[in-house]
Amino acid sequence: MLRPFVLHRPRTAEEACALLARLGEDAAPYAGGTELLLLMKLGLLRPRHLVDVKRVAGFDDIADGVRLSIGAGVTHRTVERSAAVQARCPLMASVARHVGNVRVRNVGTVGGNLAFADPHSDLATLFLALDASVELVSPRGRRELTLAEFVRGPWETARAADELLTSVRLTPWPASTAAAFVKFGVHERPTLGIAVALRLDGSGTGRARVVDARIAIGCVNPCPARAPGAEARLSGVALAELEDVAGEAAALAAASADTADDLYGSADYKREMVAVFVRRALRAAAARARGVAPVAGFPHTIVA
Ligand SMILES: Cc1cc2nc3c(=O)[nH]c(=O)nc-3n(C[C@H](O)[C@H](O)[C@H](O)COP(=O)(O)OP(=O)(O)OC[C@H]3O[C@@H](n4cnc5c(N)ncnc54)[C@H](O)[C@@H]3O)c2cc1C
Structure with a gap:
């Protein structure tokens, strides 16, 4: 049951931040409400004021410049359908297409997803791999943090109470990049x-080599984490040999995972799953680099 609250509908980020600063602990930013309203209904959060950020100017913009900038108020559905996102970072559009269900995608926002910092966020894992950063605004001005700086732990970020997330920004990797996002869930x-x-060098499919690799692991760590040992192992590997090295890199990634027992499974199970799914993700990326559609036939598995 929802307790009564006052809904504020500011039009500018400055107005919204001033409200958050003035109302302090009694207020929370409110976007799609897919997380916030659930917690409020359960009585786990009891803000007496909600500051609706959906009408804040610029929050629903997708800006396509040197960097691609996605406003915090942009919904997953808009990301999925955006021509700019599809052209500059197709993996982002594909990941958005598989977030939750269509009801969540229609109202849930990129900013709400990242600010909530659920360890099971697909977006945080994707943006970590893509070297994205977030912009925050407060009465003290604007600042930009990398994803790793912003997400500090389970449901914990570097955001101050009077700060709003305005956008997530990234420089799309070159077209020669092979990428994949693989997720599993029951x-x-x-x-x-x-x-x-x-990132592959441009010497053609047959002779291409990995010049830079990013692997980010989501859900099983306290917050999404890169796998630097596995990334280093892949550097310099020829595309034609990726299949041989994938198992070794996957084992390194699994060894680096900080897993714990919870309702999703035991720590050991999750570590094993990391090994299996990093291998699958590498195979999917390698298949794409060769112009072949990756295999997506595993139960409860999505290859984005
Ligand atoms: C059934 C279900 C399935 C889901 N499946 C997936 C999935 O497969 N993958 C995945 O990644 N996610 C999944 N999610 C999470 C979903 O993506 C998020 O719920 C959604 O994006 C949150 O956005 P929102 O606008 O609804 O946030 P809200 O609920 O409005 O807000 C969430 C939190 O962020 C804060 N906040 C909101 N906007 C801002 C802002 N601009 N600045 C600062 N703080 C802000 C709020 O105060 C609140 O604490 C699922 C959720 C549900 C309910």
Whole structure:
């Protein structure tokens, strides 16, 4: 049951931040409400004021410049359908297409997803792999943080109470990048999400080599984490040999995972799953680099 609250509908970020600063602990930013209203109904959060950010100017913009900038108020559905996102970062559009269900995608926002910092966020895992950063605004001005700086732990971010997330920004990797996001789940939220991006040199499919690799592991760690040992192992590997090295890199990624027992499974199970799914994600990325559609036939698995 929802307790009564006052809904504020500011038109500018400055107005919204001033409200948050003035109302302090009694207020919370409110976007799609898919997380916030659930917690309020359960009585786990009891803000007496909600500051609706959906009408804040610029929050629903997607800006396509040197960097691609996605406003905090942009819904997953808009990301999925955006021509700019599809052209500059197709993996982002594809990941958005598989967030939750269509009801969540229609109202849930990119900013709400990241600010909530659920360890099961697909977006945080994807953006970590893509070296994205977030912009925050407060009465003290604007600042930009990398995803790793912003997400500090389960449901914990570097955001101050009077700060709003305005956008997430990234420089799309070159077209020669091979990328994949593989997620597995039997519950409402994913059990595991793996993002892989491999920057290949331009010497053609047959002779291409990995010049830079990113692997981010989501869901099983306290917050999404890169796998630097596995990334280093992939550097310099020829695309034609990726299949041989994928198992070794996956084992390194699994060894780096900080897993714990919970309702999604035991720590050991999750570590094993990381090994299996990093291998699958690398295979999917390698298949794409060769112009082949990746295999997506595993139960409860999505290859984005
Ligand atoms: C059934 C279900 C399935 C889901 N499945 C997935 C999934 O597969 N993958 C995945 O990644 N996610 C999943 N989610 C999470 C979903 O993506 C988020 O619920 C959604 O994006 C949150 O956005 P929102 O606008 O509804 O946030 P809200 O609920 O409005 O807000 C969430 C939190 O962020 C704060 N907040 C909101 N906007 C801002 C802002 N601009 N600045 C600062 N703080 C802000 C709020 O105060 C609140 O604490 C699922 C959720 C549900 C309910």
